Amino acid sequence: MTAMTPPRTEPDLSFLLDHTSHVLRTRMAAALGEIGLTPRMHCVLVHALAQERTQAQLAEIGDMDKTTMVVTVDALEQAGLAERRPSTADRRARIIAVTEQGAEVAARSQRLVDGVHEEALGALPAEERETFLRALDRLSRGHLATPVDSPRPVRRARQRGKQ
Amino acid sequence: MTAMTPPRTEPDLSFLLDHTSHVLRTRMAAALGEIGLTPRMHCVLVHALAQERTQAQLAEIGDMDKTTMVVTVDALEQAGLAERRPSTADRRARIIAVTEQGAEVAARSQRLVDGVHEEALGALPAEERETFLRALDRLSRGHLATPVDSPRPVRRARQRGKQ
């Protein structure tokens, strides 16, 4: 699943970051799964609650494709946590309105997320934790801020006239 | 692509780990791609070079499924970097033998990997770097050592009598 294992005893940054982020993701998915949410649903729910936003805006925030957004909002609607409302400003756009139940779930899910994070960071000595977070933040804003776009494989056009 | 963005200004460990590991992975893939390798191919090549190993052993080391291993070894063979040789000890097993060219490529790719890591870590002040790596290592051995197994979706049996 994670793709690289250190050949040397030297610290392998790729392995360490891949492994820790992967395991944390499984913990997060498991925790949110307890209340029927995926990490994506949580992300959309919380940001839709904080401010009136359209699907496109929420997709931008969560770094999702707009088609992925459609699926995520479908799931939130089916769970009764959010609704699509036509924007009065732009009739093409849909505002994602969080329901009363959705707001309650958002509060619970945010507590779950915070809990998972605190539990992980709690495994570190206090001063180590500070430096760790500062370093991660520095990397994510600096050298590791933007992905390198890899050469993308070709994608053929859809067959016309097919059912 | 990465799935969660912080709703608060508090540090979001999930976001930080996902983001940094994702960006580092794109950099690594781009660097290795320059010499025609994927991270998986690099991993297998280096470990097959270090010691005589079977596909199953290499799959275990790289945390890959044995079917994924087949594809990876196919790619290495087609590139002329490795060969399958029957094991003399167990005629079911195949030793992955690295070719002369493969050994050269492995040396180059390891330098590329080290370079990408050093470049990233070089963005951190020296003492911050030490603590950062120690914390990551502590997490990956401790609290974030093992993935939580999420409830797996059902997989139906293959249809018989199909071509």
Next chain:
DNA sequence: TATTGTTATACTCTATAACTATA
């Protein structure tokens, strides 16, 4: 003409099942 959201679908990745040959 460009953009929002939608549907349909193509593609990648990975894992399961079934199989062959050995053990």
Next chain:
DNA sequence: TATAGTTATAGAGTATAACAATA
């Protein structure tokens, strides 16, 4: 019976293309 490697393919996840409504 169990295991190494192989093949075929299922399924999840995600992105592209085309489209309708609107800007």
